Amino acid sequence: MLVSLVLVLSLNVLPASAQLAVRGETVYTMAGPPITEGVVLVGADGTIERVGAAASVRIPDGYRTLEAAVVTPGFVDARSTVGLSGLLNQTQDQDALDRGDPLQPSLRAMDAYNARDELVEWLLSFGVTTVHTGHAPGALAAGQTTIVKTAYGTIDEALMDSTVMQAMTLGSGIRGYFDKPGTRARAVADLRRALYAALEYDRKRQEDADHALDLDKEALAAVATGRMPALLEAHHANDILTVLRLAREFPQMRLVLSGASEAYLVLDALREANVPVILHPTMVRAGGERENATMETAKLLHEAGIPFTLQSGYEAYVPKTRVVLFEAAIASAYGLAPDAALSAITLDAAQILGIADRVGSLEEGKDADLVLFDGDPLEYTSHVCTVVVDGRVVREGCR
CATH class of the missing domain: 3.20.20.140 (Metal-dependent hydrolases)
Known part of the structure; x- marks a missing residue:
């Protein structure tokens, strides 16, 4: 019961938005084909700044980097x-x-x-x-x-x-x-x-x-x-x-x-x-x-x-x-x-x-809602390892 209470109360105190660089071996943007070795940059305002192949996206200094096998939209x-x-x-x-x-x-x-x-x-x-x-x-x-x-x-x-x-x-x-x-x-x-x-x-x-x-x-x-x-x-x-x-x-x-x-x-x-x-x-x-x-x-x-x-x-x-x-x-x-x-x-x-202007895909200007997996999202052996909502890391640890 104590663990459950902590989980629920934690929803009230979200960490401040941070500038993030989310790297994925495969990034499903849903706005086009999957990107192999992709990067999603997240701004301090909680929206997506840029999405692309790691070779073409420079990660600015000071960005916290998260890595995963697969990245999808929330x-x-x-x-x-x-x-x-x-x-x-x-x-x-x-x-x-x-x-x-x-x-x-x-x-x-x-x-x-x-x-x-x-x-x-x-x-x-x-x-x-x-x-x-x-x-x-x-x-x-x-x-x-x-x-x-x-x-x-x-x-x-x-x-x-x-x-x-x-x-x-x-x-x-x-x-x-x-x-x-x-x-x-x-x-x-x-x-x-x-x-x-x-x-x-x-x-x-x-x-x-x-x-x-x-x-x-x-x-x-x-x-x-x-x-x-x-x-x-x-x-x-x-x-x-x-x-x-x-x-x-x-x-x-x-x-x-x-x-x-x-x-x-x-x-x-x-x-x-x-x-x-x-x-x-x-x-x-x-x-x-x-x-x-x-x-x-x-x-x-x-x-x-x-x-x-x-x-x-x-x-x-x-x-x-x-x-x-x-x-x-x-x-x-x-x-x-x-x-x-x-x-x-x-x-x-x-x-x-009617909310595709904000969520549903990883595109510049949309809400930075991302899910990081250690494998194929549709396989039962894979786990959700990190969840980002509005640019905030709200869950960490594979489950």
Whole structure:
């Protein structure tokens, strides 16, 4: 317990940014081909100054040098509930899904996020430096997600984006948490009705600034008008097609599909709709709505040219949070090319989340989030040895 407390408290006292030179036998920038014998220079402001081959990059005097077999960008978990579904798995640390009502779009994940939960540090220890976290699947509209860095001890320090997407669900999974709406048809009808009501509310607010504020309608209006993407969880093929059909009914809506266990059955429809997919964890338990999940879906999405990333998702019990690095490794073992597997949890994730200007690749001007390995990141025999976040060395020692 004392060790755990020290780990958590250490997140509050990060070392000052230092000028770093990170040397790698292989550097995966994700912005181009890997660099053999590469160097990443990190400035005192916590951003990347230069990336290139060691032969062409001079390391200035005074820079601290770190060395590793492999260097990658910090990993991006594109869909998580970490910080809301805590390690203890007891009432006091479980805030991932409010069961008061199936439509609560005004809830904000940032208001419940616990940066000191030990699971946040656990992810950081495996190089997951950025997390898109929020409400768990199970409600028609569960609330607004948030993006945080995992190296900080308060939400104010960790925050990258406070309100990112609206977490939503369609399919039979809602019935496990709420008595209503009940059937699939009723769920879609209730959501459709709420979206149209939100559009009408938005029209009145545009016409009359004194029109009474309704936080739930305000949040759904943002979805219906495309100001905030809809992160819609669906697994069965028929539910995925319903999601696509609903999105066509609201042409301004920006849709991101989450879960998607049977995406391999509707690849043509997904490609035509140009909808990005935040795919279920590769090692997800195959049961319930996920009964037909396969470990090959990542490969199939990649081959079909459909933009996708991987998620740790929501775990009601152990392990409480998964690690996207492990999920990518298994996806690679089941046919996804290794470079595509790494891209799925770095640049592809950042692009889908709209944060690729800061994270996801090692390029000049971006946040200096780096992970140093003693071997191939996708091999179980390799270890994360150093993690750098915003130019600060936040973890050292191979594990």
